[in-house]
Amino acid sequence: MGKSKRLKIGIVGCGAIGSSMAKFIVKKLFSQAQLSALYDLDASKIKKLAKSVSKKRDLAAGSLGDLIAESQLVVEAASALSSREIARRALSMGRDVMIMSTGGVAGSLKELSLLAKKNNARVYIPSGAICGVDALKAAKLGRIKSVTLTTRKNPRSFKGVKYVEERRIKLAGIKKETVLFSGSAREAVRHFPQNINVAAVLSLAGIGQDRTLVRLIASPGTKRNIHEIKIESASGDISTRTQNLLHPDNPKTSFLAVLSAMAALRQILEPVRIGT
Numbered sequence: 001m002g003k004s005k006r007l008k009i010g011i012v013g014c015g016a017i018g019s020s021m022a023k024f025i026v027k028k029l030f031s032q033a034q035l036s037a038l039y040d041l042d043a044s045k046i047k048k049l050a051k052s053v054s055k056k057r058d059l060a061a062g063s064l065g066d067l068i069a070e071s072q073l074v075v076e077a078a079s080a081l082s083s084r085e086i087a088r089r090a091l092s093m094g095r096d097v098m099i100m101s102t103g104g105v106a107g108s109l110k111e112l113s114l115l116a117k118k119n120n121a122r123v124y125i126p127s128g129a130i131c132g133v134d135a136l137k138a139a140k141l142g143r144i145k146s147v148t149l150t151t152r153k154n155p156r157s158f159k160g161v162k163y164v165e166e167r168r169i170k171l172a173g174i175k176k177e178t179v180l181f182s183g184s185a186r187e188a189v190r191h192f193p194q195n196i197n198v199a200a201v202l203s204l205a206g207i208g209q210d211r212t213l214v215r216l217i218a219s220p221g222t223k224r225n226i227h228e229i230k231i232e233s234a235s236g237d238i239s240t241r242t243q244n245l246l247h248p249d250n251p252k253t254s255f256l257a258v259l260s261a262m263a264a265l266r267q268i269l270e271p272v273r274i275g276t
């Protein structure tokens, strides 16, 4: 690929995921891709990251619109509250978009898909912090009876979640495994948008938000985010268990989610695609 053909990638959200991806693009993907712009609601975060990845060019964008104008692919690594709007704006301008805050688009994929089609653009949603999405996509071509996600996290991970506060659950007082939530992925995503991107990815890849079942367990013994998936299907039964270490820059984010986003970026640029 010639230098002028390098894919221009802009990143919205300069936190744990956005920063890791920016460095990855600059250090590892430079022959195929170019970091075109950075944007965050917090201007100091843009500045800090822009400085650390490029001494020559100022990558700081003054607004989301400016970032989109500068980019062919927009990576959303911001928040579940904003991911739908960021995706809509990027797609409307004919830009491809990669969404990390999947909880924020779980109910809008049809709308985004139509918008993408109309503007000849693409939406990418990485697997994130779970394994099993590859097999789920394949099994879906047969018949799937059930998909169940059981997520265990340290009680601390649920700090500040409205659903937990409203039920007056004292996280610090939890001494043994406690089920905080059991229900459909739709409800899980509604009540735990920051904690449960994996439920959103799973339901989008599989049998939808209403039939995908989710249990969220506060587990005081663990420092990891553990996701167990059970799939019953016409092609057989599948179980996976991912025990994630947390990202050093954001203890709410699994390290694997960051690597998954990097792998998804690399896959877009590669001529060979491995896995479903």
Ligand SMILES: NC(=O)c1ccc[n+]([C@@H]2O[C@H](COP(=O)([O-])OP(=O)(O)OC[C@H]3O[C@@H](n4cnc5c(N)ncnc54)[C@H](O)[C@@H]3O)[C@@H](O)[C@H]2O)c1
Residues within 6 Å of the ligand: 012, 013, 014, 015, 016, 017, 018, 039, 040, 041, 042, 045, 077, 078, 079, 080, 082, 100, 101, 102, 126, 127, 128, 129, 130, 193, 194, 195, 197, 198, 249, 250, 252, 253, 254, 257, 258
């Ligand atoms: N798909 C997955 O498996 C997965 C896993 C972990 C995290 N996530 C999600 O990815 C997102 C980023 O995670 P992170 O660990 O980097 O978070 P982070 O808190 O470290 O960084 C997020 C950054 O985005 C900025 N931001 C928030 N809203 C914004 C907006 N509207 N416009 C521009 N900037 C905005 C914040 O100021 C912050 O700097 C979160 O929504 C998180 O829930 C997804």
